[in-house]
Amino acid sequence: MIYIKNDFKTIQIALYFVDLDDAKYSVHRFMLPKLMSATTDFIPSRQMMSKKMEELYGAYIKVRTERMGNLSVMSLVLTCVDPHIVKDENLFNDALRVFKDVIDPTRNFSRDVFNDEKRMLIEQWETLKDKKRAYARERFLSLFFENDPYGYPLSGTLKDIKKLQLEDVESYYKDMIENQVRYVVVNGRISDQHQEKIEEVLKKPVSMTLPFITSFRGPRPVKHVVETADMKQAIVRLGYLLPIYRQDPLYDAAVIVDTILGGYPESRLFKIIREQEGLCYDISSGYDYYKGVMMISSGIDLSKLGHALDAMTKLVDELKKKGITPEELNHAKAYYTHQLKSSLDSQSTLTKRAFVKEMFHYDETVEEKLAKIEAITVDDVNQAAKQLIYDTCYVLKGETK
């Protein structure tokens, strides 16, 4: 159990369940935390759960399922206000009791809630195309990560959802609660009494025994896919391979490549494609260090799509060929440092970071990390940038007149 004691005005208790990412169980892992947090044996309906959380000054359980390399991470994070502020002595114990019941190994799940969740998940798929950006993202991921677990929808496919039965989820839950790797992080103003209570109520964490693999396929001929929809813009998503992973020596240099390319307002994509050429409003890049890839996304002026695509790919080519300037490096380093420091003020980020550090045995301190950032050279960044390989281009666009 990890404790972070500080002066935030809320207390967080986070529970993380970790398993290998397996397409067969995607839908189970996506659905399960929603069902777990919707009811308990003592709070048997959604409405009653909402009322209970309202009684606890609007406490809430945030659930999420995500991928980290070859692992699937399911999280349930309870947040409630610090009882000292509202002078309610029972608040913490009441909130903890709800959380305990949420993860009770012998608990039951409501069939009504399961049916509601299943219907809503199906409806989410049925309306995906209405949300152009979400649809474009899903399509791009399925093309870029073709034949890779990352290309499989986090929620499972529509077919998986339709096939899913409550009994499947229940049996998966029992196995998960008994056997799977789990971590607990507690963050906030916690007294010794609270700590004892937490240890009494929450089952002991089970540490990582699973192999952690970060890898992706090699290069292939560039894949171009253009689709049309009733829309005014063209949503462009470009995928590049950048085979540098979280544990690699060039990792921080790769973060700087991302920053300079499209990670902040002084980035090349922002300056050239938006400010100089006026081709878009939003443009940015993102680096996934678990898969070793860089992705660019933008909403482009439909009438200038061809030119914009050329300009974007040319810009990346130039970054690879000519590298960066010392000034660009200094600015990007200052920004990276700022991002790191400001994240220390976010309770949710601290909670998640504590879990990731524990799971992957990252023992680097903030000071060590800052020193590492300071030591990055222009050569490091150029070396990292040279590894970018253009791989996928997906466009969702309106019909041009």
Next chain:
Amino acid sequence: MIQKYYQDFNEKVYILKLKNGMQVHILPKEDPYYSTYVELSVPFGALDLSYKKGDQIIHTPYGTAHFLEHKMFAMPDGDAFMKFSTMGVDSNAMTSYNQTSYLFMATQNVMEALDYLLEMVDTPFINHDNVESEKSIIAEELKMYLDDPNTVMHNQLMEHMYVHHPIRYDIGGTLDSIMDITDDTLNDVYNTFYQPSNRLVVIAGKVDIKAIKTYFKAYDEKHPVKHPLPKTMYPIEPKRVLVKSHAEVKDVGISKMMMGFKLQPKSLSPKDQIKREMLMTMMINLLLGASSSMYENLLGKGLINQNFSISTYFEKKAECVVLFAESKKLTTLKKILITFLAESGLSELQEEAFLRYQKVYMGQMIYALNNVEHKAYLYGKYYHMKSSLFDVVDILKEIKLEDLVLAFHELKKTNMSILIHKKA
């Protein structure tokens, strides 16, 4: 410097009132804390389209405040947005219906960034060329929103509910209206609304109070003139909605409905206006929020999904409640909601639920104080409403169940507009 301490929340506020009329409010956070958040705001937003200048009334195109927000980042030596980045500082800006804010979050170079923020707001570099080139960027921003069916529906509903009020249009304006904005429009608006006397600076998080005090003392000496506050004007809006009901067939996955209730704004004191906003929001959440019987019922019958939402708008001379739902059984849903909101819902306003919701509001306040960015934003919002964030809890305590019952009667069928996008 005025000092205030709010014991219930263990929050301190230091207030500097400059001779030029500008106010600086400092909300410190004790160590260990790394970030400083600064927000400079002016009470000039998307709805402030007409204003008095001498005897003349100036009318500006929809989207003027938002356009000016974009152009404030233009500086003679380049883009201020990028300059902030070179300092290792995250900057941003936002325009709402009622105010425009320029902000940054810093963990280093705080005083340099603060100085640059003031320099940026004091340096309108707006000319024909840079206004024209910005039009394509803003047009892409508007098109991005127009590709979202929910935004399209919201814009359409507002056009159906309001006859003259500028809330009919998106905060950013329309693809046509932004083409009418010129450098003259923006310079005039800047000179009228952006004077120091109309500005609030909120500094929250890690702060060096002495350095801030010294800085603003010098700033006040450099900018000594106190300008009169401008007078904005709003059109007279009829009570009734323009279009009561409208349905059209659309290429969407599931049919969607928006239901809007146009409320009649009242002339109230700032405190009573905040109270009104809170109690109306509380009332509609008690009726249709996640803990209500109606929500549970609609979900159980498969009539709504997770996208069901309730929004309230309390803007200058325009107030409304808007519901959004996706449903495969829209006709049934519509019927139930109308009956419930116009008649039977009253019985759901019970003391037990009301007391529970008061706790939720208290909790929300504490959550907001936990996040320096959110805290500073709300602080500025309530300041421009001539109140204080920390007085909100006292206002909350004044609300009675009877107030909610009275508010329920303001949801009238006659002031309702329904918009349906039916699946093709």
